[in-house]
Amino acid sequence: xxxxxxxxxxxxxxxxxxxxxxxxxxxxxxxxxxxxxxxxxxxxxxxxxxxxxxxxxxxxxxxxxxxxxxxxxxxxxxxxxxxxxxxxxxxxxxxxxxxxxxxxxxxxxxxx
Amino acid sequence: xxxxxxxxxxxxxxxxxxxxxxxxxxxxxxxxxxxxxxxxxxxxxxxxxxxxxxxxxxxxxxxxxxxxxxxxxxxxxxxxxxxxxxxxxxxxxxxxxxxxxxxxxxxxxxxxxxxxx
Numbered sequence: 001x002x003x004x005x006x007x008x009x010x011x012x013x014x015x016x017x018x019x020x021x022x023x024x025x026x027x028x029x030x031x032x033x034x035x036x037x038x039x040x041x042x043x044x045x046x047x048x049x050x051x052x053x054x055x056x057x058x059x060x061x062x063x064x065x066x067x068x069x070x071x072x073x074x075x076x077x078x079x080x081x082x083x084x085x086x087x088x089x090x091x092x093x094x095x096x097x098x099x100x101x102x103x104x105x106x107x108x109x110x111x112x
Numbered sequence: 113x114x115x116x117x118x119x120x121x122x123x124x125x126x127x128x129x130x131x132x133x134x135x136x137x138x139x140x141x142x143x144x145x146x147x148x149x150x151x152x153x154x155x156x157x158x159x160x161x162x163x164x165x166x167x168x169x170x171x172x173x174x175x176x177x178x179x180x181x182x183x184x185x186x187x188x189x190x191x192x193x194x195x196x197x198x199x200x201x202x203x204x205x206x207x208x209x210x211x212x213x214x215x216x217x218x219x220x221x222x223x224x225x226x227x228x229x
Binding site for chain 1: 116118140144146155156158161202203205207209212213214215216217218220221222223225
């Protein structure tokens with residue numbers, strides 16, 4: 001079955017530290033992959049997307065993600081987090097139609 | 113670019129009333145719009161997909177008579193929750209895509225918090 005998995009429900013990181021949020025997918029081919037961020041009570045903002053080509057994708061707000069076909073992963077990274085990065089992060093995939101399948105989300109807490 | 117506006121941001125109403133939520137693409141024409149429902153601390157669940165000028169396609173388990181979707185123009189889609197009850201309380205989010213196709217990113221509104229008393 002086609003699915004998106006975010007193994008970490010909640011991650012706490014110190015301000016200035018590096019961040020990696022995990023995302024795995026299950027699909028017989030390479031889906032279109034997205035990372036979105038959601039601040040409390042708000043909609044989702046697109047951070048970055050991967051369709052094909054260079055497997056390291058740069059996004060907004062200093063985020064990047066790396067697609068690894070061998071691991072069916074699309075992990076999100078940031079070298080140094082800021083307090084304003086605290087939010088809910090969703091990995092999503094498009095498995096060949098117009099619909100997005102979302103992971104369950106990872107809540108990021110930043111401590112001073 | 114690609115701004116999606118959703119209105120109202122919050123609504124509280126009595127059980128049995130109908131509530132209309134609007135989703136507008138402000139700076140682009142949206143061929144396709146999507147409606148999601150998000151329960152507290154959970155992910156987004158797709159309710160329906162609507163293409164301008166045609167009937168919405170509902171996901172399995174979503175009552176089409178309960179959640180009426182109209183996509184009358186390339187910049188506006190509405191979701192009407194008919195005869196709302198407390199179990200319909202949730203966070204509803206719309207998104208819009210400029211063109212059809214699975215490579216098209218979706219641009220999201222800020223959501224509507226619906227509370228039914």
